[in-house]
Amino acid sequence: MWNLGLILLLGAAPVEAGPTSYLAVIRNAPDFSLTNQSGTRVRLRDLRGQVLLVSFIFTTCNGSCPATTHRMCQVQEELKKRSIPAGQVRLLSITLDPARDTAEVLRSYAQLYDCDLNGWDLLCGPPPEVGPVIASWGMWARPAANGQLDHPSRVFLVDRKGQIREIYNLSFLKPPWVVDDIAALQRETP
Amino acid sequence: MRHWLRSLNIAMAATIVGWSPACAETCISPFIKRLDRPEKILYVSCSAIDGRHNDFVGVVDVDINSANYGKLIYQLDLGCRGNEMHHWGFTDDRTKIWACGLFSDKVFIIDVASSPGRPKLEKVVNVGQLSGLSGPHTAYALPGRMLLTFLSGKNGGLPAGLAEFTNEGDFVRRLDLPGDAPYMHDVTIKPELNLMVTSGFTPATNYKVPLAQWNLNDAGKSLLIWDFKNRKVLQQIPLAGAPFEVRWSLKPGARRGYVICIFDDSLWAWYASPGGGYQVKKLGRTGKMPSDLKQSPDDRFLYMTCNGSHEIQQWDVSDLDNARLTSSVVPGAHPHMIHISMDGKRLYATNSLLSTVDPSSQYWIRLARIGPDGMKMDPFFNVDLSQLPTGPARPHDMLVN
Numbered sequence: 296m297w298n299l300g301l302i303l304l305l306g307a308a309p310v311e312a313g314p315t316s317y318l319a320v321i322r323n324a325p326d327f328s329l330t331n332q333s334g335t336r337v338r339l340r341d342l343r344g345q346v347l348l349v350s351f352i353f354t355t356c357n358g359s360c361p362a363t364t365h366r367m368c369q370v371q372e373e374l375k376k377r378s379i380p381a382g383q384v385r386l387l388s389i390t391l392d393p394a395r396d397t398a399e400v401l402r403s404y405a406q407l408y409d410c411d412l413n414g415w416d417l418l419c420g421p422p423p424e425v426g427p428v429i430a431s432w433g434m435w436a437r438p439a440a441n442g443q444l445d446h447p448s449r450v451f452l453v454d455r456k457g458q459i460r461e462i463y464n465l466s467f468l469k470p471p472w473v474v475d476d477i478a479a480l481q482r483e484t485p
Numbered sequence: 486m487r488h489w490l491r492s493l494n495i496a497m498a499a500t501i502v503g504w505s506p507a508c509a510e511t512c513i514s515p516f517i518k519r520l521d522r523p524e525k526i527l528y529v530s531c532s533a534i535d536g537r538h539n540d541f542v543g544v545v546d547v548d549i550n551s552a553n554y555g556k557l558i559y560q561l562d563l564g565c566r567g568n569e570m571h572h573w574g575f576t577d578d579r580t581k582i583w584a585c586g587l588f589s590d591k592v593f594i595i596d597v598a599s600s601p602g603r604p605k606l607e608k609v610v611n612v613g614q615l616s617g618l619s620g621p622h623t624a625y626a627l628p629g630r631m632l633l634t635f636l637s638g639k640n641g642g643l644p645a646g647l648a649e650f651t652n653e654g655d656f657v658r659r660l661d662l663p664g665d666a667p668y669m670h671d672v673t674i675k676p677e678l679n680l681m682v683t684s685g686f687t688p689a690t691n692y693k694v695p696l697a698q699w700n701l702n703d704a705g706k707s708l709l710i711w712d713f714k715n716r717k718v719l720q721q722i723p724l725a726g727a728p729f730e731v732r733w734s735l736k737p738g739a740r741r742g743y744v745i746c747i748f749d750d751s752l753w754a755w756y757a758s759p760g761g762g763y764q765v766k767k768l769g770r771t772g773k774m775p776s777d778l779k780q781s782p783d784d785r786f787l788y789m790t791c792n793g794s795h796e797i798q799q800w801d802v803s804d805l806d807n808a809r810l811t812s813s814v815v816p817g818a819h820p821h822m823i824h825i826s827m828d829g830k831r832l833y834a835t836n837s838l839l840s841t842v843d844p845s846s847q848y849w850i851r852l853a854r855i856g857p858d859g860m861k862m863d864p865f866f867n868v869d870l871s872q873l874p875t876g877p878a879r880p881h882d883m884l885v886n
Contacts, residue, residue: 433653462630
């Protein structure tokens with residue numbers, strides 16, 4: 296019998312994780328300058344003032360990248376549902392395979408996934424340019440036995456001051472939760 | 486065509502990243518990359534005993550096709566002794582192990598990606614100084630970060646707590662405990678439910694002195710259920726003495742988990758209450774001093790070491806109303822940590838709990854084979870850590886690669 300169930304809801308207020316927000320400052324987002332799918336240069340520090348969601352993907356991935364990009368699309372939809380203007384939030388997807396993922400390839404990829412490019416940059420560049428960016432974010436990609444690239448599954452949430460405030464992996468990248476986090480960052484004083 | 490291609494890609498990805506119960510590592514953070522093949526290397530955290538040699542990470546060859554199968558093939562010297570090498574965990578990308586020194590408050594960050602058979606010490610971080618806590622215990626991967634439980638406060642007393650660090654060892658934040666639940670031990674997270682569960686053992690004022698001097702009343706007696714995203718305690722559930730290892734059910738979305746109580750010789754489940762929140766149920770009486778808890782990949786069995794009665798027990802928990810002991814083996818004196826292979830067929834065991842508690846002088850790593858009829862010890866697998874050239878050592882936690 297389920298006779299030993301004992302529940303005690305705490306009366307005391309739970310402890311705040313940080314002085315102002317449940318999203319702790321993890322570290323500063325490393326700056327970079329890369330080229331987007333249209334050939335336009337995008338520099339991270341020029342995006343200060345916007346909340347950023349930054350993923351690392353490669354277009355021929357048959358592992359976690361398709362689902363990550365799909366979830367990012369769902370985040371875009373959720374942002375629209377909640378009437379959060381595209382200009383306040385920007386999605387960035389940086390290639391992990393700069394040798395193959397040119398601007399043209401990224402354009403086709405964006406089309407395949409119905410990414411709304413009004414507010415989403417897919418970023419590439421020559422390998423010597425992209426490699427250090429990948430490393431500076433603590434990411435990596437290396438050939439796997441199945442011919443794919445092995446890589447960590449991480450998506451970074453960056454606040455308007457350029458600080459990383461959350462890191463999701465696919466099991467935690469739920470669009471309503473992500474948009475809750477984005478809204479929490481938007482409520483902070485710039 | 487475009488939508489069809491995209492759907493195919495996403496479906497393929499879902500298959501790859503989804504739950505495959507028959508073959509998946511258990512009892513490591515759900516945020517860690519899973520091994521996609523049988524294990525070849527077993528890492529063991531080891532504390533030197535003789536006072537002259539340093540603590541180390543033992544590397545055992547467990548590749549069944551290797552000529553060195555079952556042998557200690559490498560020892561990574563950690564550069565100091567007296568750390569009480571205890572629990573540890575992979576970072577989310579599986580490139581590093583965070584190895585906790587329970588007595589020294591140090592974490593040894595070990596690179597296991599560059600050369601898995603010859604791990605390298607990358608950095609030593611005094612997580613006690615950074616967090617204001619002491620006694621780092623469970624090292625639990627979050628995406629890009631590590632969450633550590635600490636058994637004690639700054640001076641070895643209470644309150645204990647938790648703290649988060651970047652994978653590189655930089656301090657992110659501390660999580661404090663409710664005033665009436667100041668004990669800490671283990672942590673487990675269910676991402677899809679946004680819930681975290683923690684247990685509470687006892688502080689350093691107990692575990693740093695011989696067992697005979699322990700105050701057994703100075704121990705946790707509750708589970709804490711947390712809102713993981715907000716890092717806030719939602720509920721405190723009273724339980725028996727010293728809730729120890731905690732595990733969520735492996736099934737996606739399953740609203741239940743398991744905990745052993747080391748001072749109460751008991752196994753419990755927590756589960757969603759129809760009226761909201763969670764409640765607990767005692768599943769049964771275990772052997773003496775249940776001290777480690779692991780799960781089969783199919784979520785049917787629990788394995789627990791009973792340190793005081795020298796056995797490893799297998800329990801079928803597929804029906805919480807009829808949880809039952811299904812198999813038991815005696816691997817040797819005082820087994821403590823265990824590790825289950827990704828296919829659920831091999832169970833590695835070590836036999837050091839704490840230097841202040843261990844009554845044995847013989848230390849080993851042994852292997853139980855698991856089949857339909859339960860566990861059987863493999864008489865040919867025995868890594869003797871009592872007779873090493875670097876002096877005898879006490880083995881604790883294990884991970885595989």
